[in-house]
Amino acid sequence: MKMEIKGDVEGGKHKGVREPLIGEKNKQLVNETKDYHHPWMVYFTTFIAVCGSFEFGVCVGYSSPTQDAIRKDLSLSLAEYSLFGSILTFGAMIGAITSGPIADLVGRKGAMRVSSAFCIAGWLVIYFSKGPIPLDIGRLATGYGMGVFSYVVPVFIAEIAPKERRGVLTTLNQFMIVIGGSTAFIFGTILSWRALSIIGLIPTAVLLLGLFFIPESPRWLAKRGLTKDFVAALQILHGKDADISQEAKEIQDYITSLEQLAKPKVLDLFQKRYLRSLTIGVGLMVCQQFGGINGVGFYASSIFDLAGFPSVTGTILFAILQIVITGVGAALIDKAGRKPLLLVSGSGLVTGSIFTAVAFYLKAHDLGVGAVPALALAGLLVYIGSFAIGMGAVPWVVMSEIFPVNIKGQAGSIATLVNWFGAWLCSYTFNFLMSWSSYGTFILYAAINALAILFIVVAVPETKGKSLEQLQAAINA
Incomplete structure (x- = not known):
């Protein structure tokens, strides 16, 4: 169904959503939320x-x-x-x-x-x-x-x-x-x-x-052909005196172009049109999980014990740093951009993994044993701080941005499933890997995170400062 946005939205200046536009159902929605x-x-x-x-x-x-x-x-x-x-x-x-x-x-x-x-x-x-x-x-x-x-x-x-x-x-x-x-x-x-x-x-x-x-997501409402609900929700989010005409038209035009395409099936996601966005979304989830985060996070206490550092102190420092740096990443993401944070994060994950690997190598070969606890602490804190600044949040941000609304459900489910499978696999294999070689485990994680940096450089675009419609049209052209 082709959507039409009538009234003041087409005219340029939008002085709020008028009753003839939103109808009785949406009038109730606007009235119920008028304080917002x-x-x-x-x-x-x-x-x-x-x-x-x-x-x-x-x-x-x-x-x-x-x-x-x-x-x-x-x-x-x-x-x-x-x-x-x-x-x-x-x-x-x-x-x-x-x-x-x-x-x-x-x-x-x-x-x-x-x-x-x-x-x-x-x-x-x-x-x-x-x-x-x-x-x-x-x-x-x-x-x-x-x-x-x-x-x-x-x-x-x-x-x-x-x-x-x-x-x-x-x-x-x-x-x-x-x-x-x-x-x-x-x-x-x-x-x-x-x-x-x-x-x-x-x-x-x-x-x-x-x-x-x-309100409901305006873009979901637009995709469902609920034009009046879509405009009402958009106006509520922006404020009653805001001019929503340009954004409403942009969303409308994009949805209209998508409606001309056949509804994609799961296998259609692997066609050339959508393959790039699917590769980016799934690839970032692989980078996030297979770099070792759930193994390190779930078993941080035992890692500190193995390295000879007090586990209670180490775990508290680990948790506090994760909270603080995640907040810093949130403050920077719209200024520094998604891709720079991912690259900084990946580099830090490699560095933290190498520090921790060196600590366990020294312990395994009885070399500089006195330095092992401090080196392991430094490695794990660099690791979790680096994950928190970018790799923890940014893959979810990018995933939410790159998929067109007509495939977002199917593609998003695949990316999320890959993420959870990676979380399970990483946590399941961690103890086996540590039994095989403690320092070898972290060398493996360093190598995977180095490959993640390469993937980010080659495949991941910068998405800050662009509307979802602009971004998705460019990626899925």
């Missing part, structure tokens, strides 16, 4: 969305501080608890596969509601669990919700944010994941495991309530 008709609506909408990112972090961080208490209370073996911890990733893979189609079918807000429902159900099942089976079912459900959040939150933010602030707002996704994980770890040391599962309900409750007060 100013530019801060974008920030409020982003805040509501990243409650899903915070929930993501809580899900990931839950298992670490609760391990001893859950095993004791429910008499779980180490193997049973390991299944409980790892089944989260399998739930996330299922969530990744279905997240794109769900977000395309019921909207970005609808997908967040679905994800929240699974997380709420999962936490309640965990809270009432009396044995390993319901515990695993609850963990699987929260993993599914987490997998959907990992796709839909950055995509939604990218679609509602102005181009000059899109990077920093989308990066808040990763920042809130880190904050959520740290919150779970801290509260897990002072609360019972059942009480901590109730804490996991709070971000989803805030999200579900907030969804009543924010």
Whole structure:
């Protein structure tokens, strides 16, 4: 269906959305949110969305501080608890596969509601669990919700944010994941495991309530042919006195051009038209996960112990630095650009891996043993700081920007699935690799991160300062 935008939008100056344009349904939407008709609506909408990112972090961080208490209370073996911890990733893979189609079918807000429902159900099942089976079912459900959040939150933010602030707002996704994980770890040391599962309900409750007060993604509404809803949502986000005519026309024209194409199937994503964006999206997810982050992150405490550095001190420094540098990256992304941050991040990951490899090489060959703890600490802090400045958040930002709206669901699901598969593979193989060779493990990670730098230089474009339509048209021409 070809969309038409009538009234003042075509005329140039837009003095707000008038009743004849938005109709009764949209009049109600505008009236309900009239107090938010100013530019801060974008920030409020982003805040509501990243409650899903915070929930993501809580899900990931839950298992670490609760391990001893859950095993004791429910008499779980180490193997049973390991299944409980790892089944989260399998739930996330299922969530990744279905997240794109769900977000395309019921909207970005609808997908967040679905994800929240699974997380709420999962936490309640965990809270009432009396044995390993319901515990695993609850963990699987929260993993599914987490997998959907990992796709839909950055995509939604990218679609509602102005181009000059899109990077920093989308990066808040990763920042809130880190904050959520740290919150779970801290509260897990002072609360019972059942009480901590109730804490996991709070971000989803805030999200579900907030969804009543924010608009749907204008670009999703435009893709669905809901012209009046699309214009109303765009006006709400920009403010009642903002001129939205140019952006509305740009989105309309781009959607119209996409409607002339046949609806792509999964195999069509590998055609020349879409292959570049798919390669960039999937390639960045491979770079992010296969460089060792989940092995290092999940087992940081044991790495510090192995290197002879106090694990509690090392883990606290590790967590604090990750939070601080993620915030710095969010502040820089729209100024420095996506590609420079990725290159700096990749270079730091190589350096941190080499430092850590040298530390374990010295220990393995009984050379300069006194320097091993300090060198390992420096290597791991350089590693996590470098990951936080770019490779942690930027791949999600770029993924949310490069896919055209007609393939965003399918392509985004593939990229997210690759990410979660890489997360599982990295965490699963880490202990085996360390048993083979501690310094060899980090040499391998250094080599993979060096290849990631090469991929970024050759394949990844700079995306800052461009509208989604401009960017996607250039990449997928």
